[in-house]
Amino acid sequence: MDKKRQGRGKELIKEGKFGSQEAISLITITIVTRVFFISPSILVRYVGTTTWYMTLISAATAAVGFSFVYLLLKRFPGKNIIEIFEITLGRFLGFIFSGLLLALFLLSPATILREFTEVTKVYVFPLSPPSYIMGLFIIGVILLGILGLETQARFSRLVAPILLVAFVAGLILASQNYELHRLTPILGYGIKRTIHHGLTGSSGYGYAVILAVIASSLQGTKHIKKIGYISIVASGILVSAALLAFTLTFPYYIAEEVTSPLYQITTLIDYGRFIQRLDPLFIFVWNLSTLIAVSLELYIAASIYCRMFRIQNIKPVIIPFSIIMFTIALIPKDLETLMSGYVNLIMEYGWTVFYIPPIIALIAAKLRGKKGEVEHA
């Protein structure tokens, strides 16, 4: 019966194959994108001057959480997490756990999309209706979704160096406004608070779990391990650098007020008459990375859905899912609702969906003695 169940999911969706660099680019961009919008300001409200090292605690926690996901994948070589949930926990519980992941991967791109829209509307297109900005953006998301995961991965590998250079250049150029005293008091609102939010904030790095959904597109479990850890470490460094730059530029009492801190940092760059007003550079980075992040997360949601309901072709699901995402994104009536609702929910409780189901599945697999077939290289 179990063997039958294990075999049923095979070859459901052909997502193509791609290498480590593509996967690292995909995951890193997806994680780092969040730092462009309102999340840094929310973090400052919680921990004050310590956001830059709090996020390293989050990354370390996420690496530990990812270890459980890796152990689970190692136990079931060649299987993705949806299939593993079903094998270890049975159809019903597995379905519920997969459903939780699906819900998170639908809510998450909707949140980024709305954050993107709000920030774009505040800083760049004040007269354009949100639905217009989202609508245009979703065309790109649908296109990438239909072209498939492999295209997304190769596209992200292509743009990753450009984004990295622009991102780092922005932070270096902004250094003219950095002041060290803004890091003090060094413990912010207290070390306990920093550690607490560091642990719960690991949700931001939980997107490495995506690797468990697309496991069949990668080159085996060992590669997944490498990709997962490298992505988390790279994201941790980039996010920490961005938060450090933000903290060095804006003191804690100002930082919590700013809608898009990184955008604001680039508007302050002024090296005389010829090098100033570099915000278009930042808009370029934020547009491209948001496109990749939203496209990937929506694709993952569609992929989970197809695997849950044994749908062979993912393409027809992309457009309906885009419409659902669009609708979810339109629900918050304002930025404050989005912050206290969606963003807060994902930041504070996302880890429960990313890590707890895989841990339960791992325990269940051990207790029930379930194991996959040995992977042949």
Added chain:
Amino acid sequence: MRKTISITLIIVILVTMFTGCYDSTEIDEITYVLAVGLDKGVKDKLRLTVEFHTMKGGSSSSMSSSSGGGGMGGNYPTITVDAPSFYTGINMINSSLPRRLNFMHAKYLVISEEMAKAGVSTYIAPIIRYREIRRSMHVIVAKGSACKFLEENQSFIGSTLSKTMELQVKGPTDTGYFPHTTLNTFYDGIKSTYRQPIAILGGVNSSNNYQEDGEKASAFQSPEGQYYAGEMPRKGGSKVELYGTAVFDGDKMVGELTGDETRLLLMLMGDFERGFFTIKDPKVPQDVVPLNVRTSRKTKIHVDIKNGKPYINAEIELEGDILAIQSMINYEDISLKPLLEKAFEQQVKSEMDALIDKCKKEKSDVFRFGTVASRKFLTIQDWEQYNWNKQFENAEVTVNVTFTIRRTGTLMKSSPVIGSEGSK
């Protein structure tokens, strides 16, 4: 076939949507504001003045026009309106203009002294929130009215006012007579737990302080930087003058610093770059020795807190060149050089002590000592509870100045003047 239709459809949709973007604006549909002025209104709470470019060709001096009852300014007229708020004011001005005002290139935010003394937070808050206004614009407190200041703010050299304004605020690099205050640092300052804000002091110089005739001064009167903005004894040139510093406690202006005091402030802040100073000749007090002074090392500030009282130690290291010796005494000589160095050190130190006392009386840590003091605290709660801005008035500040003469310019020795009666 399906693929072709889909691609065509996408291209058509994208092309139509992009061309009709809601926020598209043609360059000739907008007017760029160069400066914003805020005064207390008469008909309403706020008197808003905007100075903008008319986009007409030719130089400002060759054209003369007035706009909507505003100030005369050639290519750069001003419009003033009494309005309940900044935003309403913009709308009111826009209603009388064929083009929409755009603040993306605004360089000055000018606040009247009266308004600054009453508190600026209610007026700054909407401006900082406005997406078109960049936080890199400079904040000036105008002695008198901001409206008058902007009416007189015209290009004197060259035809481009925006360039004039950009170059003018670069002044502190060479002189140190006014601080470099952007909207970002000013806004940060009014909310800061580390320091108090400062702004550039501006004024309109009507040459009232310049006396054409009168008794001629025979000896060194006073340091050149003792004036406030608008008071310099000069005639000719631009009427607008940036000179000195407006000192704030929170959002209220509580005092002013002269040009000289501003240089000392910048030295203590570590922002002073270079400037010419004039000191009395130590041996012949009626003569002067001008010096070209610059910072040699970044100012070191050390703060200790004992029994709740802050003890501050500031180490300032300067170096400079001799520019002239009126008395012709050979101060270039290695035995006499220390005399000049000591004299300058003592002058700077005594003036700095007086400046610190003045700011302590005004309860305003404009020196940013708090940025060092905050290292003594581990959490924000402890730091905020200590309340640095309150504690500053109790601080004991010790300043040590060292000055070294590096060069003597193109002359290595001062020889005496020889007349028929011999040398003098």
